[in-house]
Amino acid sequence: MKVFVTIQHPAHVHFFRNAIAELEDDGHDVHVFAREKEMAVELLQLYDIEHEVLAGTASGLSQLARVQATYEARLLHRAIQSKPDVIAAIGGVAAAHVAKVVGARSVIFYDTEHASLIQNLAFPFASVVYTPDCYRGSIGPKQVRYSGYHELAYLHPNRFEPDPTIVSDLGLDPDDTFVVLRLIEWGASHDVGQGGFGDVKDVVTQLEDAGAEVLITSERSLPPEIESRRATVEPHRMHDLLAFANLFVGEGATMAAESAVLGTPAIYVNTLTMGYTDELDERYGLLFNYQDEDRHKLALKKAISILEGDEDWDARRQQLLSDKIDTTDVVLRGIKGHSRQSNDQSQTPDMEA
Incomplete structure (x- = not known):
């Protein structure tokens, strides 16, 4: 597959970096697009993740709107050129919009109930929205709940051992x-x-x-x-x-x-x-x-x-x-298109719509 991953916050780098590595190891073509936000670009460089910066920083909400519009327009241009199969993101306003236009599948991950602006702009256009099972909102049939947290995509013991x-x-x-x-x-x-x-x-x-x-x-x-x-x-x-x-x-x-x-x-x-x-x-x-x-x-x-x-x-x-699972496994299943999982207790805890 050709996969686009969009990064708009340092935490997004941590969330996706293990999945990006595994997708590339499996032969998928992964393109990472970023916006300058705190240390996001620095982290991509530190983890040696090839990426393209589409927009800069923003100070204040009015400037953020302009920066976001620039980011989305440039992402659309790249998607028209490259024709991705999947666009993945946290929050995913730009990802959901661009995927809808170019006929790609958009896989959105989210855990913040009070960010209503992002939800209203992204969720109606998304193909699937993955949330932790403790997420308080109901998104409808496109929602997939999983037993984990965003932070367990990179801090689960399978993925991280702290350096003393x-x-x-x-x-x-x-x-x-x-x-x-x-x-x-x-x-x-x-x-x-x-x-x-x-x-x-x-x-x-x-x-x-x-x-x-x-x-x-x-x-x-x-x-x-x-x-x-x-x-x-x-x-x-x-x-x-x-x-x-x-x-x-x-x-x-x-x-x-x-x-x-x-x-x-x-x-x-x-x-x-x-x-x-x-x-x-x-x-x-x-x-x-x-x-x-x-x-x-x-x-x-x-x-x-x-x-x-x-x-x-x-x-x-x-x-x-x-009680919880390695969230990177959820990310990989979502990107690869496996949004349901057996209730077989020999499997990792189940995800449900």
Whole structure:
């Protein structure tokens, strides 16, 4: 087959990279198209994934609309030239539209219920939409639910083994207690009107008073008093860092979920929740959601209790892994056109429409 994969966020690189490698190993012709977004292009280069950049960055929603239109027009031009059989994407507005025009099959993966703009623009045109089984929305007959999370496409033990040298490379001792603090920019369309922490300096102070080193990864500028805590980590090593952290505290759902599936407890502070953040909280106790007006205070109280406690987080992770599947296998089945699976218990957990 000729397969187009579209990348518009760093997390999309991680999600598709193992599937891209396997498809190419099986002799399929894979073309990757990207938009400049944070470190997405840098990650493609680090993983030696051949790609073409179709559009640049955007600051603000109005500019994002123009950039998206450029991306879609250029993707359409490439599709008319190359005639792909399948176009795969996360979210997939451009992928679904272009595939419809050129007669290709569009395979969309999604896990974010509140991103209604993307859903309204993409889902009606998509051939199939794959969602985790904890996804709260019903998309209709084209929806295929699977027992997994996006993060298990690249952090399942079949796909990832963390490198412990990240700890010493950052000047830490293996016995040090450290927390990864993630702050987001609040610039996405679905982030408008939302919020996370109040006073970031207070977050750092309380975590340090509890005996933890604080390593900050932030999309936005930091107050001068805490700028020295910003961690310089190569983007492809961030998951190593999360795996060996004692705790994750942050406003970003993706990194919170990544930490959780790696067995690192995660404090997620954001007025928005998704089906997967709720499930990681309520079913597995690996992620703790804080959305309400007192979220700052309650989140820090829980963070300190975790740092002072002695829970068996690995046992919780093992339960999760026994329930969930390697999501790269789902991606490959979707791209190859196998959207249903037997209920035979000898198979991996079933997917259902």
